[in-house]
Amino acid sequence: xxxxxxxxxxxxxxxxxxxxxxxxxxxxxxxxxxxxxxxxxxxxxxxxxxxxxxxxxxxxxxxxxxxxxxxxxxxxxxxxxxxxxxxxxxxxxxxxxxxxxxxxxxxxxxxxxxxxxxxxxxxxxxxxxxxxxxxxxxxxxxxxxxxxxxxxxxxxxxxxxxxxxxxxxxxxxxxxxxxxxxxxxxxxxxxxxxxxxxxxxxxxxxxxxxxxxxxxxxxxxxxxxxxxxxxxxxxxxxxxxxxxxxxxxxxxxx
Amino acid sequence: xxxxxxxxxxxxxxxxxxxxxxxxxxxxxxxxxxxxxxxxxxxxxxxxxxxxxxxxxxxxxxxxxxxxxxxxxxxxxxxxxxxxxxxxxxxxxxxxxxxxxxxxxxxxxxxxxxxxxxxxxxxxxxxxxxxxxxxxxxxxxxxxxxxxxxxxxxxxxxxxxxxxxxxxxxxxxxxxxxxxxxxxxxxxxxxxxxxxxxxxxxxxxxxxxxxxxxxxxxxxxxxxxxxxxxxxxxxxxxxxxxxxxxxxxxxxxx
Numbered sequence: 001x002x003x004x005x006x007x008x009x010x011x012x013x014x015x016x017x018x019x020x021x022x023x024x025x026x027x028x029x030x031x032x033x034x035x036x037x038x039x040x041x042x043x044x045x046x047x048x049x050x051x052x053x054x055x056x057x058x059x060x061x062x063x064x065x066x067x068x069x070x071x072x073x074x075x076x077x078x079x080x081x082x083x084x085x086x087x088x089x090x091x092x093x094x095x096x097x098x099x100x101x102x103x104x105x106x107x108x109x110x111x112x113x114x115x116x117x118x119x120x121x122x123x124x125x126x127x128x129x130x131x132x133x134x135x136x137x138x139x140x141x142x143x144x145x146x147x148x149x150x151x152x153x154x155x156x157x158x159x160x161x162x163x164x165x166x167x168x169x170x171x172x173x174x175x176x177x178x179x180x181x182x183x184x185x186x187x188x189x190x191x192x193x194x195x196x197x198x199x200x201x202x203x204x205x206x207x208x209x210x211x212x213x214x215x216x217x218x219x220x221x222x223x224x225x226x227x228x229x230x231x232x233x234x235x236x237x238x239x240x241x242x243x244x245x246x247x248x249x250x251x252x253x254x
Numbered sequence: 255x256x257x258x259x260x261x262x263x264x265x266x267x268x269x270x271x272x273x274x275x276x277x278x279x280x281x282x283x284x285x286x287x288x289x290x291x292x293x294x295x296x297x298x299x300x301x302x303x304x305x306x307x308x309x310x311x312x313x314x315x316x317x318x319x320x321x322x323x324x325x326x327x328x329x330x331x332x333x334x335x336x337x338x339x340x341x342x343x344x345x346x347x348x349x350x351x352x353x354x355x356x357x358x359x360x361x362x363x364x365x366x367x368x369x370x371x372x373x374x375x376x377x378x379x380x381x382x383x384x385x386x387x388x389x390x391x392x393x394x395x396x397x398x399x400x401x402x403x404x405x406x407x408x409x410x411x412x413x414x415x416x417x418x419x420x421x422x423x424x425x426x427x428x429x430x431x432x433x434x435x436x437x438x439x440x441x442x443x444x445x446x447x448x449x450x451x452x453x454x455x456x457x458x459x460x461x462x463x464x465x466x467x468x469x470x471x472x473x474x475x476x477x478x479x480x481x482x483x484x485x486x487x488x489x490x491x492x493x494x495x496x497x498x499x500x501x502x503x504x505x506x507x508x
Contacts, residue, residue: 039303039338039339039340040338040339040340041338041339041340041376041377042301042303042338042339042340042341042342042376042377043339043340044300044301044302044339045299046298046300047296047298048298049293056314057314060310060311060314084293084294084295084296085293085294085295085296085297085298086293086294086295086296086297086353087296088296092346093348094347094373094374094376096374097374097375097376098376099340099376117372118371118372118373118393119348119372120348120350120351121351122295122296122348122351122352122353123295123296139372
């Protein structure tokens with residue numbers, strides 16, 4: 001089973017604390033990992049076919065505080081096929097003059113959508129096919145980047161068409177807004193004033209967020225499983241799409 | 255002035271030696287750098303708005319032997335505008351189910367091509383506009399990936415339309431073939447049997463390639479300026495496109 005980690009914040013925030021816990025899970029989830037950081041409209045995407053707990057790239061990320069407002073990370077457990085770089089999440093494509101980043105947890109059975117548009121998979125995963133199809137259909141529905149609520153409505157129509165093929169937990173972001181969808185398992189927590197301590201579930205590390213934040217800071221963390229033991233993680237309902245912007249959960253559009 | 259570095263090899267080869275000399279040039283070319291490594295169809299692209307001689311990402315590359323058959327690297331000197339991640343080369347897009355990597359050295363004046371296709375710039379550089387336009391026109395000319403000679407013929411028609419706007423030295427690769435074009439300055443060398451020593455021009459480092467290669471290995475290096483003092487670097491003629499595959503210069507198609 002793959003694991004997802006997303007962050008959406010209203011100020012550039014480093015992901016070291018959460019990534020440390022997340023990388024420990026690589027012991028069981030040992031077939032590659034990837035992490036994408038937005039900085040403005042630009043994106044850095046680090047992928048590695050080595051497991052996160054043995055990768056020099058993961059070491060770099062844990063020791064080098066890349067500060068970002070949007071992060072999407074993924075640890076991959078290959079279910080079929082060999083471990084190749086082109087099959088590592090997150091995947092990145094450009095649409096409407098913005099980079100889009102996508103990571104998926106789950107399996108889609110017999111999923112071969114008609115891809116006649118400008119997005120073709122490079123690797124062999126069902127995940128990249130789903131990403132290409134979503135972008136193709138998003139491009140058909142909107143000539144330029146729509147407001148987040150508009151795109152959420154579009155995704156509500158598109159996502160069930162993919163999800164009926166299997167498990168489709170995913171994170172999607174263009175560096176301003178983060179869309180998260182769960183069919184089986186996804187949790188989120190919002191860290192905001194008053195900040196307090198949190199202890200990682202996977203490592204004996206405690207962090208006092210009050211020491212590293214200012215009053216107006218707000219950070220949403222989305223993960224397959226809660227990363228900390230003492231925060232109020234909220235489980236997604238099956239089929240639910242949650243949308244995050246400026247570190248907050250956006251209200252559900254009608 | 256930006257600097258370009260490309261490598262095309264018939265066996266996975268690490269770029270540490272050449273990148274070490276290249277990174278030294280970052281002292282003068284101090285506004286960001288980027289390097290893309292292909293591994294099969296997959297690509298790793300590291301970009302940093304920090305100069306290569308001060309970047310932890312560049313440290314990683316110099317100490318961690320990522321072995322690749324195709325590398326495209328770039329050191330950026332911003333001529334106009336602020337230094338932002340989205341303006342760092344190389345740029346990556348997908349076309350025909352393959353990733354394409356592009357890095358440019360030079361300035362294009364008043365260059366605003368009609369971009370009505372599936373490729374839009376995310377940043378504000380003339381370089382990314384040129385890349386998007388090339389991909390758009392390549393996609394119009396070929397429904398799927400053509401043979402290298404076919405694409406070279408297409409590029410011979412397209413490239414002068416961009417180059418008339420200014421200096422258009424570039425490297426372009428999809429992980430199998432590397433196209434290099436010079437309007438002002440680009441050099442290449444092919445390292446092959448019998449391998450010998452080479453000394454970097456920018457650092458007191460000598461490497462004996464005979465110790466790290468096998469007889470059939472072949473590696474082409476393309477760089478703005480020769481990187482070594484004791485190899486037979488060949489300057490490009492203005493307007494020349496050279497095409498590399500399996501570490502060798504391909505014959506010029508009719």
